Amino acid sequence: MEFLTRMEEILLLTVHQLGTEAYGVTIKARVEELLGKSVSVGAIYVPLDRLTKHGLLKTWQGESSPERGGRSKKFYKLTRDGLAILRETKALSDSLWADATV
Amino acid sequence: MEFLTRMEEILLLTVHQLGTEAYGVTIKARVEELLGKSVSVGAIYVPLDRLTKHGLLKTWQGESSPERGGRSKKFYKLTRDGLAILRETKALSDSLWADATV
DNA sequence: TTATTTCTTCTAAATTATAGAAGAAATAAG
DNA sequence: CTTATTTCTTCTATAATTTAGAAGAAATAA
Numbered sequence: 001m002e003f004l005t006r007m008e009e010i011l012l013l014t015v016h017q018l019g020t021e022a023y024g025v026t027i028k029a030r031v032e033e034l035l036g037k038s039v040s041v042g043a044i045y046v047p048l049d050r051l052t053k054h055g056l057l058k059t060w061q062g063e064s065s066p067e068r069g070g071r072s073k074k075f076y077k078l079t080r081d082g083l084a085i086l087r088e089t090k091a092l093s094d095s096l097w098a099d100a101t102v
Numbered sequence: 103m104e105f106l107t108r109m110e111e112i113l114l115l116t117v118h119q120l121g122t123e124a125y126g127v128t129i130k131a132r133v134e135e136l137l138g139k140s141v142s143v144g145a146i147y148v149p150l151d152r153l154t155k156h157g158l159l160k161t162w163q164g165e166s167s168p169e170r171g172g173r174s175k176k177f178y179k180l181t182r183d184g185l186a187i188l189r190e191t192k193a194l195s196d197s198l199w200a201d202a203t204v
Numbered sequence: 205t206t207a208t209t210t211c212t213t214c215t216a217a218a219t220t221a222t223a224g225a226a227g228a229a230a231t232a233a234g
Numbered sequence: 235c236t237t238a239t240t241t242c243t244t245c246t247a248t249a250a251t252t253t254a255g256a257a258g259a260a261a262t263a264a
Contacts, residue, residue, distance in 0.1 A: 003108065003137070004108075005107065005108055005219095005220065005221085005251095005252095006105065006106075006107055006108050006111075007220080007221065008220090009108075009198070010198065013198060013199070013202060013204070016202070016204060017202065023242085023243095024242065024243065025241075025242065025243095034194075034197070034198065035105070035194075039222080039223090040221095040222055040223045040224060041222095041223085041224075041242090041243080041244095042221080042222055042223055042224070042244095042245090042246090043221065043222050043223075045243070045244075045245095046220080046221070046222075046245095047220075047221075049244090050219095050220080064229070064230055064231095064241095065230090065241090066230095066231085067230085067231075067240085067241080068230075068231045068232060068239070068240050068241075070229075070230040070231065070240085070241070070242090071228065071229040071230055071240090071241055071242045071243075072229075072230085072242085072243095073241090073242070073243090074242085074243070083204065086204050087204050090199060090202075090204060092136075092137075093195055093199070095136070096111070096112065096115060096136065097115070097192060097195070100115060100118070100119065100192075102115070102118060102185060102188050102189055102192060107220095107221095107250095107251065107252090109251080109252070110251095125211085125212095126211065126212065127210075127211065127212095141253080141254090142252095142253055142254045142255060143211090143212080143213090143253095143254085143255075144213095144214090144215090144252080144253055144254055144255070145252065145253050145254075147212070147213075147214095148214095148251085148252070148253080149251075149252075151213090152250095152251080166210095166260070166261060166262095167210085167261090168261095168262085169209085169210080169261085169262075170208070170209050170210075170261070170262045170263060172209085172210070172211090172260075172261040172262065173209090173210055173211045173212075173259065173260040173261055174211085174212095174260075174261085175210090175211070175212090176211085176212070
């Protein structure tokens with residue numbers, strides 16, 4: 001089976017945790033918080049697109065919000081496959097560190 | 103700070119765990135065991151080289167063993183920086199999964 | 205000598221990551 | 235209205251990483 005890259009792992013997990021509020025801008029903000037540094041929009045959207053193309057994420061267009069700059073948002077959610085591979089990735093990570101003393 | 107890619111994480115951890123027996127062939131075997139699939143030699147040596155160039159691993163030539171095919175081995179060990187970044191990567195991984203329910 | 209084994213080096217191609225310019229779609233301001 | 239501003243996404247080019255596997259090197263065995 002194929003494992004996720006670190007960025008893919010971070011993005012899937014972030015989308016999962018953001019629930020109904022997972023779209024480009026909120027995802028980017030959360031990733032920056034996690035990594036403690038700012039990232040470009042490309043660093044977010046390019047892998048999100050790939051994950052979607054690979055069937056690990058699904059997307060839909062939201063309504064435009066009633067605020068200024070209300071371009072409609074593209075929301076993300078894990079597919080069944082996305083959730084499964086995220087679990088497998090966690091399992092790999094766990095077994096990797098299982099008996100490690102660093 | 104810069105985080106490790108997944109392969110770098112796996113390699114550093116494997117070198118660490120193999121202790122005095124960490125060289126190309128044993129590392130490759132352990133990684134294959136971890137991932138549950140075979141990998142090419144390039145998939146091992148190329149990133150090992152890069153980690154060495156970046157100062158996270160140090161290397162030295164071992165003696166040739168008294169067995170057939172005894173070309174001398176190139177051993178690897180984590181540097182102080184390598185160990186530090188491995189710890190930081192584990193911390194990232196932990197915080198990533200801290201309050202995750204997948 | 206030649207074959208065989210273990211191990212590493214090298215190189216090319218595919219994939220992934222990253223930055224940031226550009227574009228699209230909405231409301232606010234004048 | 236018309237222009238500015240804001241939020242958000244798309245696009246594109248480049249850099250970095252991964253991967254496969256051919257080739258080469260260094261030893262012992264036949």
